[in-house]
Amino acid sequence: MKDTVDPPHARKAWMSLLAKAPEGRAAALFDAAMTRPDFTWLRRPEIGSVMVRGRAGGTGAPFNLGEMTVTRCALTLSEGVVGHAYIQGRRKADAEAAALIDALMQTEAADRLRADVLDPLAQDAKARRAERAARAAATRVDFFTMVRGDD
Amino acid sequence: MYVAVKGGERAIRNAHAWLAEERRGDPAVTELSVAQIREQLALAVNRVMAEGSLHDPDLAALAIKQARGDLIEAIFLIRAYRTTLPRFGVSAPIRTAAMACDRRISATFKDLPGGQVLGPTFDYTHRLVDFKLAAEGDAPRAPTGAADPGDVPHVMDFLNREGLIEEARPDDTPPPDLTREPLELPASRALRLQALARADEGFTLGLAYSTQRGYARNHPFVGELRIGAVAVEMEIPELGFAIEIGEITVTECETVNQFTGSKTEPPQFTRGYGLVFGQTERKAISMALVDRALRWEELGEDNVGAPAQDAEFVLYHADNIQATGFLEHIKLPHYVDFQSELELVRKLRRTAGADGMQEAAQ
Numbered sequence: 001m002k003d004t005v006d007p008p009h010a011r012k013a014w015m016s017l018l019a020k021a022p023e024g025r026a027a028a029l030f031d032a033a034m035t036r037p038d039f040t041w042l043r044r045p046e047i048g049s050v051m052v053r054g055r056a057g058g059t060g061a062p063f064n065l066g067e068m069t070v071t072r073c074a075l076t077l078s079e080g081v082v083g084h085a086y087i088q089g090r091r092k093a094d095a096e097a098a099a100l101i102d103a104l105m106q107t108e109a110a111d112r113l114r115a116d117v118l119d120p121l122a123q124d125a126k127a128r129r130a131e132r133a134a135r136a137a138a139t140r141v142d143f144f145t146m147v148r149g150d151d
Numbered sequence: 152m153y154v155a156v157k158g159g160e161r162a163i164r165n166a167h168a169w170l171a172e173e174r175r176g177d178p179a180v181t182e183l184s185v186a187q188i189r190e191q192l193a194l195a196v197n198r199v200m201a202e203g204s205l206h207d208p209d210l211a212a213l214a215i216k217q218a219r220g221d222l223i224e225a226i227f228l229i230r231a232y233r234t235t236l237p238r239f240g241v242s243a244p245i246r247t248a249a250m251a252c253d254r255r256i257s258a259t260f261k262d263l264p265g266g267q268v269l270g271p272t273f274d275y276t277h278r279l280v281d282f283k284l285a286a287e288g289d290a291p292r293a294p295t296g297a298a299d300p301g302d303v304p305h306v307m308d309f310l311n312r313e314g315l316i317e318e319a320r321p322d323d324t325p326p327p328d329l330t331r332e333p334l335e336l337p338a339s340r341a342l343r344l345q346a347l348a349r350a351d352e353g354f355t356l357g358l359a360y361s362t363q364r365g366y367a368r369n370h371p372f373v374g375e376l377r378i379g380a381v382a383v384e385m386e387i388p389e390l391g392f393a394i395e396i397g398e399i400t401v402t403e404c405e406t407v408n409q410f411t412g413s414k415t416e417p418p419q420f421t422r423g424y425g426l427v428f429g430q431t432e433r434k435a436i437s438m439a440l441v442d443r444a445l446r447w448e449e450l451g452e453d454n455v456g457a458p459a460q461d462a463e464f465v466l467y468h469a470d471n472i473q474a475t476g477f478l479e480h481i482k483l484p485h486y487v488d489f490q491s492e493l494e495l496v497r498k499l500r501r502t503a504g505a506d507g508m509q510e511a512a513q
Contacts, residue, residue, distance in 0.1 A: 008392040016382070016395035048237040049205065050396060051328065052383055053244040054348075054426045056340055057319025058305055058403065062244045063326045063341035065348050066428055068206035068383065070239055070396055086239070086387060088397025089207060129251055130298070132380075136253050137296035139269040143261060 014105055017121050018098040019087040026121060027097035033116035034109065036100060042074040042082065045092035071095040081106050174219050188212035197400075197429025198222055202471060203229025204330070204349040206399050206428050223351075223471050230472050233330075243384045243393060247403045247426070249302050252379040254430075257306045259372045259407055265303035270378060271430075306375035307405055307422070316407065316420040338462055343445055344438075348427055350469035352434045358459045359440035367444045367457035370409035371423060378402045378430050402427050404435040408443050413451030421450060441465060 018026055030036075049067040056063060072086045073095045083103025085095040104113055175182065189196055189212035199211040203226045211229060218224035254270025257263055269275075271293075310316040326341035334346065347355065362369060382395045404425035412418035423443025425435035444459035458464055468474060 008390075011390075012392055012394050016384075019394065019396045020382075020398050046237070048239040049233065050239050050383070050385055051241040051330075052206065052399065053242050053326070054247070054344075054401075055244045055319070055321075056344060057405065057422055057424050058247050058307070059321060060319030061322040061324055061326070061341055063344040063348075064241075064328050064330075065245070065345070065401075065426055066201070066204040066206060067233060067236070067238075067330075068397060068399060069210065069236070072239060074389070084387065084390060086385070086394065086396045088383075090210070129380075131295075132253060133251065133298035134295035135293045136268050136270055137298040138294045139254075139271075140296065141267040141269065143267075 011102070011105070014118050015084070015086070015098075015102055017118060017125065018085065018101060020125065021087075021094070021098075021121050022124070023089070023091060023094060025124065026101065026117060027094055029117040029120055030097050030101055030113075033112060037104070038078050039075045039083075039100065039103070042076055043072070045071055045073040045095045047071050047090045047092070073099050075099050075103065077103050077107070079107070174217075183216060185209060185212045185216055188215050194430060195220075195222060197431050198352060198434070199225045199229060201428040201431050201434060202226045202349055202351060203233065205229050205233045223475055227472050227475070240385050240388070242396070243386070245381045245383060245399075245401065247377065247381060247401070248305055250377055250379040250381050250401075250403070252303050252377050253400075254378040254432075255303055255375070256377075257373070257375045259374050260306060260309065263306060263309065265299070303377070305405070307407075310374075310407070310420060314419075317416075317422060319422065319424075334466060336463055336466075338466055340442075340446065340449075343462065343466065344424065344426070344442060346466045346469060347425075347438045347441060350438070351471035351474070352431075352437070354469050354471070355434060355437040355441055358444075358465060359437035361457065362440050362444045362459045367447070367455055367460045369421075369423075369440075369443050371406040371440055371443065372408075373436060373439075374405045374407035374422070376402070376404045376432055376436065378432065400429055402429065402431045402435040404432065404439040406436075406439040406443055410450065416450060421446070 048070055050070045051067050052065045053062045054065040055061065068088065069090050070086055070088060071091050071094070072084070073092075074082065074084045075096075076082050081103045083099040083101070083106075085098035085102060087095050087098050101113055101117060104110070105118075189208050192212075192215065193208075195215055196208050196211045199214055199222055200206050200208065202222075203211065203214070205211075207229075210232065211225065214225035214228040214232075215222065217228060252265075252268060252270075254272060255265060255268045257267065261267070307316060307319075311318060324341070326345070327339060329342060329345055334342070338346070361367075363371075378400065380398050380400050383397045383399055384393050385396050386393045402425070406423040406425075408421045408423060410416070410419055410421040421443065423439035423441075423446070425438030425440075425442065427435045427438060441459055444457070445462055445465065447454055447460050454460055
């Protein structure tokens with residue numbers, strides 16, 4: 001086990017990826033990669049809400065736009081590593097998988113999980129985004145001016 | 152005299168059983184799944200999320216199914232569910248400048264960085280009923296093009312460079328939350344924007360239209376309308392840093408409004424702002440127009456007495472759940488109230504009748 005956790009930016013990146021993964025996807029990749037370790041709950045999966053804020057004019061003072069559903073949980077592996085999950089939607093099983101992955105990413109299993117779970121999730125996300133962007137690009141207007149004149 | 156009325160239980164139970172049967176409709180017709188509603192009636196789902204003030208497409212789709220397609224009833228279900236959820240926290244303000252845009256148009260500038268991107272729009276359709284949709288067919292596929300990498304800049308930034316438009320200066324005042332404290336006047340712009348974001352689309356549209364027709368006319372142009380996905384980031388207290396907890400689709404509308412200046416402000420363009428969950432552009436444009444009309448006081452404009460300028464009128468009547476609750480309660484038993492009114496009318500008539508006879512006798 002590593003004696004220090006990864007720097008926050010790396011952990012932030014994988015937790016963010018897990019939060020946005022489609023339903024069941026992270027759990028399926030995880031179970032294909034390894035058997036789940038034993039753990040104890042620090043906080044069982046719980047469904048709640050987060051108030052989403054926007055800014056007036058996009059850049060001005062914040063205001064409350066509305067809430068979104070979020071599932072969270074926390075657990076600890078037998079060797080004492082703690083994993084957290086905060087993920088979009090009402091998905092207790094996915095939150096459990098995300099918290100386990102978060103904990104294991106702080107152990108020697110990190111490289112394997114990165115290759116088998118996180119990289120595929122990142123590729124999925126990139127592909128989904130690229131597909132929509134390509135469709136949007138096809139609807140971009142190419143203005144041209146009709147030539148008028150006397151000559 | 153107070154008369155206790157009982158005996159409705161069996162009728163209510165049977166009414167609800169019949170409701171369930173009617174909801175299902177003809178059993179020979181395939182049942183609609185929640186996933187079908189989420190995917191194929193997505194704009195209804197978006198409206199329920201926006202006015203239910205809770206982003207959760209599956210839940211909104213289920214509510215639409217339960218409500219038999221009555222969207223205000225579905226919004227009611229979502230609002231009721233929302234109150235059962237513990238609040239984990241508040242997000243950092245979403246960054247719409249970093250939106251992955253499905254659609255982005257400007258009515259004020261033809262050529263602008265990032266271009267005019269139409270997206271999946273009803274605009275320019277002929278509004279003719281498409282009978283082909285009545286037959287099952289293959290899933291259509293849209294053409295693709297080469298996308299530019301990078302964020303699409305906001306149109307307002309260009310006008311800002313010339314100083315011709317008011318700026319929306321960064322400010323981190325924590326906003327009031329009308330889900331926690333009752334709505335009180337005067338309402339700050341942050342509170343008004345929250346109320347408008349979840350306001351009834353029809354009511355907001357009607358008010359916005361009234362400003363265009365001359366009731367507090369403010370000459371709006373759609374400076375920019377964009378629809379797309381943004382990440383939602385929240386500081387996690389147990390970690391001490393922020394993570395993205397999800398991604399949501401929102402519609403943002405910025406209007407550019409003519410403004411000739413006032414005692415305190417130079418002639419410049421002013422702005423109205425709309426931001427709504429989902430692909431909901433009619434609502435977002437309406438919100439921006441009403442937001443701008445309600446800003447008359449801070450901009451030093453005249454109150455011409457138009458409904459859209461009256462914050463009390465707008466904010467206290469824009470919520471369709473409050474409105475429908477109060478409106479629909481009058482159909483519930485008011486037997487005792489009505490008995491007293493009946494007695495009063497009878498008494499007044501007796502008195503009037505007696506007076507009438509007296510006059511006739513004189």
